[in-house]
């Protein structure tokens with residue numbers, strides 16, 4: 663059985679509540695009737711509830727960009743899985759390279775967040791990827807291997823059904839330097855092989871692996887044509903309905 667393509671927009675720290683609602687309203691119209699692709703948007707926390715209301719009755723899923731693993735308590739500034747479920751989130755992006763780079767996220771904290779999300783029946787978009795330095799030093803695969811082993815530690819076959827992996831080479835994020843379809847496919851093939859070694863062929867064949875890093879309407883088709891690329895995690899180009907809807911409609915390009 664084929665894997666359903668999955669296109670998600672990570673808005674990062676962009677959009678006020680009003681701008682967010684306007685964007686999803688436009689997006690709903692721009693992608694209405696599109697079949698055979700799952701779509702999600704990840705607004706900042708402050709806009710989640712309003713976007714959820716605007717998405718009522720729409721097939722577009724809501725995602726958050728992070729969560730904390732505790733359920734509640736004295737954790738100033740944090741947001742719990744239960745709170746995110748309450749405002750309508752289905753997916754949570756965990757382990758994004760910006761969180762690893764700027765906010766001290768480690769493989770261990772990524773693992774704790776993933777487990778907390780799954781425990782509340784939230785689905786996870788688990789991000790991995792190497793820096794330019796690591797690629798140049800020939801460490802691309804060993805870095806991904808470490809991130810996967812650490813991030814997925816203790817998860818069983820059943821839990822893996824609710825995981826999507828996003829391969830985001832750090833050097834391609836926000837730089838306009840997309841990985842070539844061949845470079846991305848090589849990494850995705852490695853990830854799938856690793857999943858097969860940790861779990862089983864069945865698990866590895868079922869998991870969707872998104873590519874992220876300067877995805878645009880111009881390059882999405884070449885990436886999506888690769889056998890192990892099952893979707894895209896889009897940053898900059900997800901901030902406008904016009905470009906994001908073209909990416910969602912990649913089959914028509």
Ligand code: 13P
Pocket residue numbers: 672758830834835836837838874875876877895896897898899
């Ligand atoms: P860009 O598409 O802006 O390169 O961002 C990619 C990304 O980090 C998505 O999570």
